[in-house]
Amino acid sequence: MFFSIYLCLSEEGLTVARYEVHRLIQNLTKVPGLLDRLSSEPEIVFNEYGLTDQEKQVLIEASPPALASIQIHPILQMLYLIARNPSMAAQVSIRDYLATIHKEA
Amino acid sequence: MGKIVAACGVSHILMSPHGCEASAQNIVDGFKTLGERLLAAKPDVVIVISSDHMFNIDLAMQPRFVIGMSDQYTPVGDMDIPRIPVAGHRALAEAIVKQADQDGFDLCQAEEYALDHGVMVPLLFMGLSHLPIVPLIVNINTQPMPSALRCLALGETLRQAVETSLPVATRVAVVGGGGLSHWLCVPRHGEVDEVFDHYTMDKLCNGEQAALAQAGNADIIERGGNGGIEIVNWLMAAQAAHSSGGEKIFYEPMRSWFTGLGGVLYHVN
Structure with a gap:
C-alpha cells in the first residue's frame, strides 16, 4: 500500500492549507511546462507562487504524511503524488487495458 | 417528448491489474455487461453524472453543478486515457439548463469541459464512447457540497427536461458514476467498507x-468515505429513471485500488 498516514480535513471537511500551495498543485495539470519546471527549477517556481519555506519542504519531500501535515486538499494530494511519483502514476492508470478497449472498439 | 430508456450507477475508475488480475477482469467484464445492457435499450444520447477530480473544477472556481453544453469534448488524458474526442449533445444540454432554471437550479454552463476519468472510464469500458453525451458534474470537492436530496431533485429535473423538451425519437441513457466506498487521503485511506x-x-x-x-x-461520508459521497451521482441517475429497483451487475472490494467498485442496472419506469 502506497499510503499509510493521513490527516488533512477538519471535521467540517474544509481544507486549510494556504491557497498558494493549492494553486500551484492544481496548475500542474493546466499550465503547460509547469510540471517540468517544478523538476528543473523548483525554487523559482515555489517563489513565483509565494510559498513559505515549510511549504517548499513539504512539496520537495512529496510524501503522503508531508502533504497531509499542511492539510492539502485530498484530491490535490493525489494529483501531486501522481505527478511526482512514477510508480504511483503507473498504478493509477488504465494503460494495461488499452489494447482491449481498442480491440473491442 | 424524449424518453429515458436506460440508467445505471457504476464506479468510474480502474487501476493497474498487476497483482489482482482476476478481480480486475471481473470489473472489466462487469463494465462491459452493464454497457451491453444499456445499449440494448438503443439510446441516442447518454447523460453522464460524475464528480470532477480538480481538472476543471478546482479551488479557483467552485460551482455546485456544471453541465457541458458543447458539441464535442476532449478528455484530459489522466490515467493514460486516450485523448480521443467525444461528441456532445447540445440540444439535450440546453433542455436540461432551461428545466433546471425553472426548478431553481443554477447550473454552471460549460462550453469547454475536459473529461477526466470520472466520465471517460464508464464511457470507454461500457462501450458508450461512440454516443453523444451530456456531462453533468456534481462538485463534491468543497464544502458545502450539494446534498443527496438536492441531487435527487436534480435527477427529477433531468427527467422533466428529457420528457418535455426533446423530440419524440430521442432515447436517453443516464449513467451515475463514482464510488463505492473509499477514503482518499484522509484517515482510513485505502479502506473499503x-x-x-x-x-x-x-x-x-x-x-x-x-x-x-x-x-x-x-452519514454517507461517515460510512462510505469522502470518496463514497460520489454515490449521490448514482442516486441522481436512479431518480431520473424513476427507478423501481435494479440488478447488481458486479462488485469487487479492491483494496489495492483503495476503493470498492460496483455497478447496478436500474429498472426504468
Missing part, C-alpha cells in the same frame, strides 16, 4: 434511492 457498498447497492436494487438520500451527506 463492503457493508456500506452492499447496503447501498441493495437499497438501489430495491428502488430505495430516496431513503439513501434522506440519510444525508454526513
